[in-house]
Amino acid sequence: MGKYRQYFQNLFENTKEAIVFLNLQGEIVDANPAAQVFMGFDLDELKIGDPWRFSNTETPDGKESVKVAAEYMQRAYQGEAVNFPWTLMREDGREYYTEVVLTCVKTSKDTVFVAQITDISDNKRNRKLIKVQSRILEEIANGVALPVILDSICREIELMVPGAISTVMKLNNDGCSLSLVAGPSALGEIRKAFEHLPIGVGNGSCGSAAFSGKGEFVENTYSDERWENIRDIAIQFGVKSCWSMPVIGINGQPIGTVAISQLEQGRPDEFQTQILESMSSLAGMAMQNDERRAKMLEYAQQFRSIVNTLPDLVFILDKTGKYLQIHGSENKQTLLMEKQEELLGRKLQEFLPENEARTVLDTIEKTIQTQKPQIIEYQLRVPAGDTWFEGRTAPIELPETGPACMWIARDITDKKIAEETIAHLAYHDALTDLPNRTLFMTTLKKNLSYAERHQLSGAIMFMDLDDFKEINDEYGHHVADLVLRSVASRIKDKLRSEDTIARIGGDEFVLIIAAISETLEQVKKEMSAIAEKILETVNEPFDISNKQIKATCSIGISIYPEASLDEEELLKKADKAMYQAKNAGKNTYCFYNE
Known part of the structure; x- marks a missing residue:
């Protein structure tokens, strides 16, 4: 038993996991070094005073922390290993989020609760x-x-x-x-x-x-x-x-x-x-x-004096999908599947594709059954082209036909395009349409994970155009922007489909050359060939606005996993190598060297 006691004592003192012991009153009686560092207090400070000073007074759902903790302790006392999230407070008052596993250990001499605490603040x-x-x-x-x-x-x-x-x-x-x-x-x-x-x-x-x-x-x-x-x-x-x-x-x-x-x-x-x-x-x-x-x-x-209103299309349909009435200005007729006179008295199933017809019929049925308005979005191919509509419904009662549905159709194609554009811009550079830093770092992380699993090597390249400010000053921002677009297009055409080029700054580009070999020597050889190809590509004059514009670039290369498997560290090392290339006279490339 002595040997095992020593083993558990070493584990308690040396593990990186924070472990805290509490008595039946919920007071801290012991904590390992990792817990003391984690919570920002030494053992004596942890043991003195109200133990709940380390927690918020309320849980996220508004319950008193003391009462919730008592419930967890009661469950642990009955033999359950209780896993739950908990918000703690550091000495400086900042919150941090943890995952706690609470168990109860009973011996002939004593009963204690053991709390194993894991920091999940970053994920949260x-x-x-x-x-x-x-x-x-x-x-x-x-x-x-x-x-x-x-x-x-x-x-x-x-x-x-x-x-x-x-x-x-x-x-x-x-x-x-x-x-x-x-x-x-x-x-x-x-x-x-x-x-x-x-x-x-x-x-x-x-x-x-x-x-x-x-x-x-x-x-x-x-x-x-x-x-x-x-x-x-x-x-x-x-x-x-x-x-x-x-x-x-x-x-x-x-x-x-x-x-x-x-x-x-x-x-x-x-x-x-x-x-x-x-x-x-x-x-x-x-x-x-x-x-x-x-x-x-x-x-x-400017056009308000001519056009006061732009009415939506309004349909009155019965529960079977029959068009009873259609309202809308002349300029809205191209949004109809057929001419107005062709639709009246016939069912929408005759004109709409099967899936869309089923969706519209289900919405009509729900509107009439619940007597509540419904809103859906759907896409149709009409004479005006592929069009997105927002359909808003309202239940109505017609004297001649009984329960019916008023369907207001609004063209929201522009809104949909704007949503797609905004979603795209969140991860792409507006000038070159290349991935931005956020998307680049996500892609790099996936590449590093793949390379580590398959024991392969790859590289990133940090590329900076040499003296680009001179191009900007001499030819102006418009021409300089066209040069950046041309550089991006040329390099992208030279890469494999699995490789990535991104723009992360004014004239700064970064490339991920996906895992290609198991040997460092082979990676360096292939990276040198790719870098030479990029230098040659950028050196070719750019024909812009009837001007022959020459440019060069400097490239820094860091190889993974040799340089690092951390994406930020790998990028910093490629950046450092790029400056070595600048100092070597520009228009060249350098590998990162410790």
């Missing part, structure tokens, strides 16, 4: 971020007003980052200053202070981010040179740190910023940086969608 936070992204994308797709969407973005950020004051700034019409357009927690005086903030280094995190086109994370606003020109504002309002991410427009230039301000000094962690990147992308979609809507509204107002 990531799931929450995805839900937030989906909710805001839905607001954009549904045409919610821009101020409401931007306020939603700020509120969601503040919920995910405790103590944060989130703001959104937008580029003014002068093109060289920003104004605060959203910040539900920002005082009125702060809004006034940030009216027409000049873009440039020294004008705070946001002015600097809009100038540089990249994230500017200021840990100490009282001393950082990026706040030199407006330090009095930081001091006045007690803002000690500010992290700003530029909102990039479709032309690749900043059109605003999303920022997190804190009353304490500090830098964003990885998840907080991910939040800023995601929310700035969504803010960009919302701003550009709002501009498109404003232009559409302007055009609509």
Whole structure:
């Protein structure tokens, strides 16, 4: 027994899992080193005082934590291994989410509860971020007003980052200053202070981010040179740190910023940086969608004197699907399956495809049976083309036929296209239509997992166009954008279908060369051949706007699994190798070397 006791003691002290022992009163009597590190208190601190100070007073469903814990302990006491989620509090007041397995150990001398605690905060936070992204994308797709969407973005950020004051700034019409357009927690005086903030280094995190086109994370606003020109504002309002991410427009230039301000000094962690990147992308979609809507509204107002209303198609159908009445303006007739006179008195099953006819009949039946309106979306091929409709129903009673259904059909094709476009833009670069950083990192993670399972090697390439600013300055943004598109198209044509190219910055591209060999030597040989091919491809002059434009690039290569199997680390090493290629004279490639 002594040998096994020693074995379990070593396991208790050296395991990475947090293990806590509680007595019958729920008081902590012991905790292993991993638990002490995990909870942020030493053993003496854990054992003293109210043990519930480490938990929220209520569970997510509103029940008292003490009562819920007592129920779990009662079940464990009866011999059940109870598995449940639990929210704990760190010493600094931050919440973290755990999965707990609670068991009861009874001996002749004592009875204790053993709680094995696993941190699931990262998974829970990531799931929450995805839900937030989906909710805001839905607001954009549904045409919610821009101020409401931007306020939603700020509120969601503040919920995910405790103590944060989130703001959104937008580029003014002068093109060289920003104004605060959203910040539900920002005082009125702060809004006034940030009216027409000049873009440039020294004008705070946001002015600097809009100038540089990249994230500017200021840990100490009282001393950082990026706040030199407006330090009095930081001091006045007690803002000690500010992290700003530029909102990039479709032309690749900043059109605003999303920022997190804190009353304490500090830098964003990885998840907080991910939040800023995601929310700035969504803010960009919302701003550009709002501009498109404003232009559409302007055009609509010009025609308002001619067209006052654009009525939907309205059908009155009986429960068998027979068309009893059809209403709609002349310009809506192309949305009918047949001419109006051909439809009246006949059943929809004669005109609609079988599946769509069944769906419509089921909806009519449900409307009449429940006496409640129904809403469905469906697609039909009509004389106007493939068209998406939103069908809204209402039960009605006709004197001559009895129960019937009024069906209002609205053409929502444009809305569907906009939803698909927004969903695509969430994961693709607007200029080149290549995958963006988010999709690239997801794809890379899958490739690394596959390579590890099959013991294969592959590589990523970090490619940066040499002296691209000179092309921008000499030929202008429009031509420079066309060069970027041409580069993307050329390289994509040279890759295999299983390889990936993405654009993650102004003139920065990254490539995943999928797992190709079991030997490092063979991978290096093939990577060299691919890099040579890319250099040669980029070196070919670009014929744009009757101009022969020459470009070169520098490439950094990191091989997996040799360099790393962590996607962020692998990307950093490829970036480092790319700068080695730059320092070697440009227009060349380098492998990452420790």
